[in-house]
Amino acid sequence: MDLNAIYTELILEHSRHSCNKGHLDCANCVERGYNPSCGDDITLEFYLSNGIIESAAFTGTGCAISQASTSIMIDLVKGKSVEEAVKLADTFLGMIKSEIHDEEKLEVLEDAVAFKNIANMPARVKCAVLAWRTLMEAVKKAQISEIGMVENG
Amino acid sequence: MTNLDIEKIRRDFPILNQEINGRSLAYLDNAATTQKPKLVLEAVNEYNHRFNGNPHRGAHYLGVEATRLYEGARTKIKEFINAGSTQEIIFTKNATEALNLIAYAYGMTFLEPGDEIVICISEHHSNLVCWQQVAGVKGAVLKYLYLNDDYTLDFEEIETKITTKTKLVSIAQMSNVLGTIYPVEEIAAYAHSMGAVVVVDAAQSAAHMALDVQALDADFLVFSGHKMLGPMGIGVLYGKKELLGKMPPFLYGGDMIEYVEEQSVSFAELPYKFEAGTQNVEGAVGLAAAVDYLSQIGFDKIQAHERELTKYALERLAQLPYVQVYGPRDLSIRGPVISFTVDGCHPHDTATILDHYGVAVRAGHHCAQPLMNYLEVPATSRASFYLYNTKAEIDNLVEGIKQVRRWLGHGS
Numbered sequence: 001m002d003l004n005a006i007y008t009e010l011i012l013e014h015s016r017h018s019c020n021k022g023h024l025d026c027a028n029c030v031e032r033g034y035n036p037s038c039g040d041d042i043t044l045e046f047y048l049s050n051g052i053i054e055s056a057a058f059t060g061t062g063c064a065i066s067q068a069s070t071s072i073m074i075d076l077v078k079g080k081s082v083e084e085a086v087k088l089a090d091t092f093l094g095m096i097k098s099e100i101h102d103e104e105k106l107e108v109l110e111d112a113v114a115f116k117n118i119a120n121m122p123a124r125v126k127c128a129v130l131a132w133r134t135l136m137e138a139v140k141k142a143q144i145s146e147i148g149m150v151e152n153g
Numbered sequence: 154m155t156n157l158d159i160e161k162i163r164r165d166f167p168i169l170n171q172e173i174n175g176r177s178l179a180y181l182d183n184a185a186t187t188q189k190p191k192l193v194l195e196a197v198n199e200y201n202h203r204f205n206g207n208p209h210r211g212a213h214y215l216g217v218e219a220t221r222l223y224e225g226a227r228t229k230i231k232e233f234i235n236a237g238s239t240q241e242i243i244f245t246k247n248a249t250e251a252l253n254l255i256a257y258a259y260g261m262t263f264l265e266p267g268d269e270i271v272i273c274i275s276e277h278h279s280n281l282v283c284w285q286q287v288a289g290v291k292g293a294v295l296k297y298l299y300l301n302d303d304y305t306l307d308f309e310e311i312e313t314k315i316t317t318k319t320k321l322v323s324i325a326q327m328s329n330v331l332g333t334i335y336p337v338e339e340i341a342a343y344a345h346s347m348g349a350v351v352v353v354d355a356a357q358s359a360a361h362m363a364l365d366v367q368a369l370d371a372d373f374l375v376f377s378g379h380k381m382l383g384p385m386g387i388g389v390l391y392g393k394k395e396l397l398g399k400m401p402p403f404l405y406g407g408d409m410i411e412y413v414e415e416q417s418v419s420f421a422e423l424p425y426k427f428e429a430g431t432q433n434v435e436g437a438v439g440l441a442a443a444v445d446y447l448s449q450i451g452f453d454k455i456q457a458h459e460r461e462l463t464k465y466a467l468e469r470l471a472q473l474p475y476v477q478v479y480g481p482r483d484l485s486i487r488g489p490v491i492s493f494t495v496d497g498c499h500p501h502d503t504a505t506i507l508d509h510y511g512v513a514v515r516a517g518h519h520c521a522q523p524l525m526n527y528l529e530v531p532a533t534s535r536a537s538f539y540l541y542n543t544k545a546e547i548d549n550l551v552e553g554i555k556q557v558r559r560w561l562g563h564g565s
Contacts, residue, residue, distance in 0.1 A: 003505075003506060003509050003560060006505070007502070007506075007560050007561065012561060012562050016562070037517065038501055038516070038517045038518075038532065039517060039518050039522075039525075039531050039532045040501075041531070061531045062499065062501075062531075063499035063500075063501035063502050064499055064502045064561065065501070065502070121505070123505070124501070124505060127501065
C-alpha cells in the first residue's frame with residue numbers, strides 16, 4: 001500500500017476545503033448515505049430539471065476519502081444529465097472493483113481517477129464508493145417519482 | 154518495571170513477530186481480539202489430531218475423549234470465575250450470544266409492561282440492542298446511566314435510575330471504548346436491594362482481572378474466549394442455578410433434551426438445556442488452555458504491566474496537543490484501552506496511516522453509537538494493550554500519530 005497514492009493533494013484539498021459542501025436553496029432530490037460499520041454519513045442534495053443535474057451539494061461527516069470522493073463526484077456530475085451521471089457511477093464502481101483498467105475508458109472520470117488505488121485497499125473501498133452509491137439511490141427514487149425528470153416536474 | 158518477562162512472553166505468540174509494510178508489527182487492537190499463545194494453538198491442534206469426536210454421544214473412544222476434554226474445559230471455567238457449580242457454566246458462541254440468551258430466555262419470559270431495564274450509556278451494542286428489543290416487545294422501559302465528566306459513574310446516578318421498578322440491570326465491567334472499570338459489585342448490591350437481576354458483561358474485563366462471580370454476586374456474567382487469548386467462536390454464560398433453572402431453553406435441538414415424543418418433550422438438566430446441537434469443542438479446549446496460560450502468569454502481574462503501559466501511553470499522548478483522549482486518567486479505575494482523536498484527522502484515516510507504520514489500532518464507533526453521540530464525536534481511534542505489548546510499541550504509536558498529522562497536511 002502506498003499512502004502517496006491515496007492521500008494526494010487533490011484528495012486532501014477536497015476533503016478539507018470542499019466548495020461543494022453546504023445546502024442548496026432549491027434542492028428537489030435529497031438522499032442520505034451511511035456506512036454503518038464506520039460512520040461515514042453524507043447527505044446529497046440535487047436540483048434536477050428536465051433530467052439534468054442543475055446543481056448539487058453535500059453535507060455530513062466522514063473520513064478524508066469519503067468526503068473528497070463526494071466533493072469530486074459533485075464537480076463531475078453537475079450540469080450533466082441523470083443518464084450520464086449513472087454511467088459515470090458505473091464507470092467509477094467498475095474502476096474501484098478493478099473491472100475497468102482501460103485508461104481511455106476512465107478518462108471520463110477526470111479527477112475521480114484519483115481513487116483508482118483504493119481498489120488495493122479493501123478496508124477503504126466503502127468510503128470511496130459511498131457518494132456514488134448514494135447518487136444511484138437518489139436517481140432511482142427521482143426517476144420513480146419523476147422529480148425533475150420531466151418538464152415542469 | 155514489572156515482573157513480566159516480556160521477551161519470553163512474546164516468544165509464545167508467533168504472530169507478533171512479523172513485519173507490516175516493512176515495519177515491526179505493533180498489535181494494539183486487543184480490545185477487538187487478542188492473539189493466541191502457542192499453548193492455545195497446540196491444544197486445539199492436539200484435540201483435532203488425536204481426540205476429535207462428538208461429546209455426550211456414542212460410547213467409542215474419541216467420543217469419550219471429546220466429552221472428557223469438553224467437560225474438563227467447563228470445570229476449568231467454573232474455577233476461573235469461582236462459580237458454585239459446573240451446572241452454572243454454559244458454553245456459547247461469544248458474549249453477544251450469551252447476552253441474547255439472557256435477553257430471550259430471561260427478559261422475554263419474565264419482564265412485564267412498565268418494568269424498567271437499566272444499562273449504562275457506554276454499553277457495547279451487544280448489551281444494548283437486545284435490551285431495546287426486550288423493552289419493545291414486553292412494553293418495558295429502557296433507562297441509561299450517564300457518566301460524569303471524568304467518564305466515571307456517580308453513585309447518585311445509580312441510586313436515581315435503579316429503583317424498585319427496575320427488574321434488570323445489565324452493565325459492562327469495563328468499557329470497550331473508555332476503558333472505565335465500573336464498580337459492578339456495588340451496583341449489583343444496590344440493584345439487588347431494589348429487587349433487580351444483575352447481568353455483568355465481562356467481555357473486556359475477563360482478559361485483565363480475576364473474576365469472582367460469587368464475590369460480585371452477579372446473577373449472570375458473560376465473556377468471549379477470543380478477547381482473552383482463546384479462540385473465536387467460544388464464549389461463556391454464567392448464571393445462578395435457580396435463575397437458569399426456571400428459564401426456558403434458548404435454542405431447541407439435539408443434546409438439550411431428555412425425552413422426546415411426537416407431541417411433547419422434556420428438557421435436559423443444566424447446563425445441557427442451553428447447549429443445543431454439537432458444540433464448539435475445540436474452542437472450549439482452546440479456551441481452557443488460555444485460562445491455563447493466564448493463570449500461570451497471574452492477573453496481578455498482567456495488571457501491573459498493563460497499568461505501566463497505560464500510564465506511559467497516556468503521558469506520551471498528553472504531550473501531543475492535537476490528541477484528545479476519551480477516558481478516565483485514574484489508573485486504578487481504568488483498563489488498558491485508550492480511545493483518542495487526532496485534531497483535523499478522521500479516525501479512519503488515522504488507522505489507515507498508522508497501519509502503514511505497522512501500528513494496528515481500531516477506528517470507528519466501536520459498536521457503541523449511543524456513547525459516540527453522548528460524547529459528541531462521530532468516531533474515535535482506539536489503542537488497546539495486553540500482556541505482550543511493550544513501551545516501544547507505544548513509541549511507534551506516538552510516532553505514527555505524528556506521521557498521521559503530516560500525511561493529512563497538518564505538519565507535526
